[in-house]
Amino acid sequence: MKYMSTRGKVKGINFQDAVLMGLADDGGLLIPEEIPFMSINEIEALKDKSYQELALAIMKKYISDIGETTLEKIVFKSYEAFDDERVVPVIKLGDFYLSELFHGPTYAFKDVALQFLGNLFEYILDQRNDYLNIIGATSGDTGSAAIYGVRGKKGIKIFILHPKGRVSRMQELQMTTVLDDNVFNIAVEGTFDDCQYIVKEIFSDVEFKREHHLGSINSINWARVLAQIVYYFYSYFQTDAADSMSKVNIVVPTGNFGNILAGFYAKRMGLPINKLVIATNENNILYRFVKEGDYSIKNVVQTYSPSMDIQIASNFERFLFYLFEEDADKVRKSMEQLKVEKKIFFNDELMEKVREVFDATSTSNERNLEVIKEIYEKYKYIVDPHTACGIDAVLKLKNIYDEPFIAMSTAHPAKFIDSVVKAIGVKPEIPRGLRELEDKEKRVYELDANVNLVKKFIEKNL
Numbered sequence: 001m002k003y004m005s006t007r008g009k010v011k012g013i014n015f016q017d018a019v020l021m022g023l024a025d026d027g028g029l030l031i032p033e034e035i036p037f038m039s040i041n042e043i044e045a046l047k048d049k050s051y052q053e054l055a056l057a058i059m060k061k062y063i064s065d066i067g068e069t070t071l072e073k074i075v076f077k078s079y080e081a082f083d084d085e086r087v088v089p090v091i092k093l094g095d096f097y098l099s100e101l102f103h104g105p106t107y108a109f110k111d112v113a114l115q116f117l118g119n120l121f122e123y124i125l126d127q128r129n130d131y132l133n134i135i136g137a138t139s140g141d142t143g144s145a146a147i148y149g150v151r152g153k154k155g156i157k158i159f160i161l162h163p164k165g166r167v168s169r170m171q172e173l174q175m176t177t178v179l180d181d182n183v184f185n186i187a188v189e190g191t192f193d194d195c196q197y198i199v200k201e202i203f204s205d206v207e208f209k210r211e212h213h214l215g216s217i218n219s220i221n222w223a224r225v226l227a228q229i230v231y232y233f234y235s236y237f238q239t240d241a242a243d244s245m246s247k248v249n250i251v252v253p254t255g256n257f258g259n260i261l262a263g264f265y266a267k268r269m270g271l272p273i274n275k276l277v278i279a280t281n282e283n284n285i286l287y288r289f290v291k292e293g294d295y296s297i298k299n300v301v302q303t304y305s306p307s308m309d310i311q312i313a314s315n316f317e318r319f320l321f322y323l324f325e326e327d328a329d330k331v332r333k334s335m336e337q338l339k340v341e342k343k344i345f346f347n348d349e350l351m352e353k354v355r356e357v358f359d360a361t362s363t364s365n366e367r368n369l370e371v372i373k374e375i376y377e378k379y380k381y382i383v384d385p386h387t388a389c390g391i392d393a394v395l396k397l398k399n400i401y402d403e404p405f406i407a408m409s410t411a412h413p414a415k416f417i418d419s420v421v422k423a424i425g426v427k428p429e430i431p432r433g434l435r436e437l438e439d440k441e442k443r444v445y446e447l448d449a450n451v452n453l454v455k456k457f458i459e460k461n462l
């Protein structure tokens with residue numbers, strides 16, 4: 001499998017180079033040159049595989065420059081630190097399924113891909129006798145998952161930018177209490193969008209990127225999306241729908257569009273998905289897009305689900321590429337339009353195509369807490385505020401569609417204790433990895449939201 005850029009100037013590169021390149025050198029995002037399609041019989045044959053076996057079966061369709069035995073080792077190693085042997089267990093709450101994606105070391109769905117990416121980087125760098133300086137932006141969960149994915153790995157340094165005061169206390173502590181010499185946490189005066197903008201600007205300086213061997217852990221990096229495709233299949237196989245290989249709807253709490261994009265690839269690969277439902281909070285650009293064709297950037301507001309406090313969803317560009325029938329010029333022009341006019345225009349014909357695949361909901365802050373409460377009172381089960389946005393979508397849509405729903409549960413509620421306590425007056429059980437973080441020594445650097453300042457900081461610490 002070869003990879004190319006959504007903006008058309010980078011083509012024909014292999015998987016390992018795509019992983020190291022992160023953001024494509026023309027400013028676009030790397031995607032596979034084709035999406036492997038599987039017949040329903042082929043998909044059904046994967047049904048009884050373990051998570052790791054399934055990951056191998058799917059990933060090898062996209063990776064032709066790593067031998068199967070090596071890939072198998074990387075995959076198996078990546079899921080050793082999960083606290084459930086199924087990696088992604090699926091439970092049933094009443095009439096819908098909940099896919100628990102938070103059983104990794106930092107208790108969010110990001111671990112599923114970042115444990116894999118950390119091991120992948122280690123393998124590639126070792127083969128090439130090379131080193132890597134990772135730059136990433138986080139609205140809360142990616143940061144710690146990336147740090148845990150690469151801490152202690154030879155030849156890797158990691159610089160993580162988070163918006164100061166806009167992540168939960170637990171998310172902040174998960175990052176800032178990691179004191180390894182190769183870890184640099186930067187609290188930026190601004191929003192996540194500012195952090196992501198800085199990271200993308202730094203990667204767009206191709207000279208700087210090459211000179212300093214910069215790499216990406218955000219879902220800009222194709223390997224992130226690839227590893228996430230697996231749990232759409234695995235979650236589906238754990239539902240009754242898999243008995244007859246019939247369709248399901250899948251709800252995904254979404255900020256940066258990376259998680260749901262993996263679902264889009266799973267659907268294109270043939271997985272029987274009816275609708276992918278984008279569950280947003282009050283930062284609802286993706287909801288406005290699906291419902292009204294309005295893709296215009298507004299100011300970010302702070303919500304109880306901070307990981308989704310995002311307006312500029314970086315993976316939207318990958319979706320645009322397919323929406324525009326693989327026309328890289330149209331993608332480039334639209335991204336240019338977004339930069340200048342802060343919006344992209346979509347005609348009715350395009351929106352019809354969008355709505356064939358996606359539906360969307362938006363959950364207010366107030367409703368978010370209500371959902372946490374409703375679920376707790378009904379099932380004695382505590383969900384985090386991001387998952388609650390997803391469950392709100394299930395509750396709003398389940399009478400409209402015939403197919404059963406799977407909601408992706410993206411984080412452990414203990415990462416958002418304050419909001420959970422506000423909703424139900426009860427503290428969720430704190431898992432071992434999150435206990436006593438407050439008492440630990442912390443290290444964080446503070447910088448203004450300025451590309452050059454961040455570049456200087458990185459150069460000083462290489």
Ligand SMILES: N[C@@H](CCOP(=O)(O)O)C(=O)O
Pocket residue numbers: 137138139140141142143217218219220255256258259307308314
């Ligand atoms: N919600 C994310 C934002 C970054 O998204 P990514 O999928 O591109 O890493 C976070 O928690 O940091």
